[in-house]
Amino acid sequence: SQTIHQWPxxxxxxxxxxxxxxxxxxxxxxxxxxxxxxxxxxxxxxLFYSVGIGQISSEVPQNLSASRPxxxxxxxxxxxxxxxxxxxxxxxxxxxxQPQHFGDGTRLSIL
Amino acid sequence: GDSVTQMEGPVTLSEEAFLTxxxxxxxxxxxxxxxxxxxxxxxxxxLLKATKADDKGSNKGFEATYRKExxxxxxxxxxxQVSDSAVYFCALxxxxxxxxxxxxxxxxxxxVKP
Numbered sequence: 001s002q003t004i005h006q007w008p009x010x011x012x013x014x015x016x017x018x019x020x021x022x023x024x025x026x027x028x029x030x031x032x033x034x035x036x037x038x039x040x041x042x043x044x045x046x047l048f049y050s051v052g053i054g055q056i057s058s059e060v061p062q063n064l065s066a067s068r069p070x071x072x073x074x075x076x077x078x079x080x081x082x083x084x085x086x087x088x089x090x091x092x093x094x095x096x097x098q099p100q101h102f103g104d105g106t107r108l109s110i111l
Numbered sequence: 112g113d114s115v116t117q118m119e120g121p122v123t124l125s126e127e128a129f130l131t132x133x134x135x136x137x138x139x140x141x142x143x144x145x146x147x148x149x150x151x152x153x154x155x156x157x158l159l160k161a162t163k164a165d166d167k168g169s170n171k172g173f174e175a176t177y178r179k180e181x182x183x184x185x186x187x188x189x190x191x192q193v194s195d196s197a198v199y200f201c202a203l204x205x206x207x208x209x210x211x212x213x214x215x216x217x218x219x220x221x222x223v224k225p
Contacts, residue, residue: 006154032211043200043217044155049210057210090154094211099145099204102154 002027006091006103014111019064019078021106023091026072031093033074034100035066038088050074086110113138117201117216124191124223132186132219134175134201142203144168144177144184145213149198158186158199191223 003026013019025031035047046059048066056066063082067075074091088107094100117134124130136142143162147155159168164179175186184201201216 034212044215046212049212051210092155096211097143097204097206098211099143099157099160100211100213101157102147105152105154107152 002093002101004091004093004101004103006089006106008106009104010107010109012109012111013081015083016080019076019081019085019108021076021089021091021108023074023076023103024072025093028072028093028095030071031095032100033068034092034094035074035076036090036092038090038105040087044090048076081110083110113142113203113205113214115201115203115214115216117199117219119217120198120220122219122221124221126193126223126225127190128223130186130188130191130195130221132199132201132221134184134186134216136182136184136201136203136214138182138203138205140205140207142205144175145202145204146173146175146184146186147200147202147215149200149218151197155200191221193223193225196221196223 006023033050036044050068064078088105090105091103092100114137145160146158148158149155159170161168161177167176173188175184198218198220200218202213
């Protein structure tokens with residue numbers, strides 16, 4: 001069966017520091033991969049999605065970037081975090097025309 | 112573009128009460144429809160889905176019927192439990208979209224009191 005792993009589960013970072021969140025999927029090949037952000041008490045905002053290695057689409061302009069160095073690995077990065085980057089970050093995967101499946105999320109707090 | 116609207120919460124019910132969370136959508140094509148549930152501090156879990164008109168998705172006592180004529184996908188449960196307390200998201204996916212992206216509603220928080 002397929003599984004998705006996100007880490008770390010929680011992270012506290014100072015303003016201006018770099019960020020790297022990692023997501024890996026097991027048990028499937030060539031999945032679509034997604035990064036979402038959920039602000040406190042709010043809905044989900046799609047940040048990036050990828051349909052293949054090295055293919056990244058950005059949905060909103062922001063301080064973040066994403067990379068897909070391997071088929072089942074999706075990384076969310078920032079060179080300098082802002083206070084507004086705080087939130088709950090969710091990774092998800094899907095196959096074509098199938099539902100998305102989500103990881104457990106990373107709670108990011110910026111101080 | 113596509114959009115999903117769901118009732119604002121929080122919805123507060125007593126245990127064993129009947130639950131309805133309304134969801135309506137706007138889409139240009141023939142979307143698939145989903146309900147996801149998010150328990151406190153966790154990611155989203157797929158609760159149920161429907162891929163064509165008049166389909167009924169069901170899981171764990173929850174049901175939702177794809178109503179094309181009213182563009183709705185309301186979530187129902189006959190008797191809620193305290194453990195159902197969570198945030199519920201309605202979402203759609205356009206099968207014409209190569210990225211298989213989801214359009215989410217804003218979420219509805221359900222609180223069930225014993």
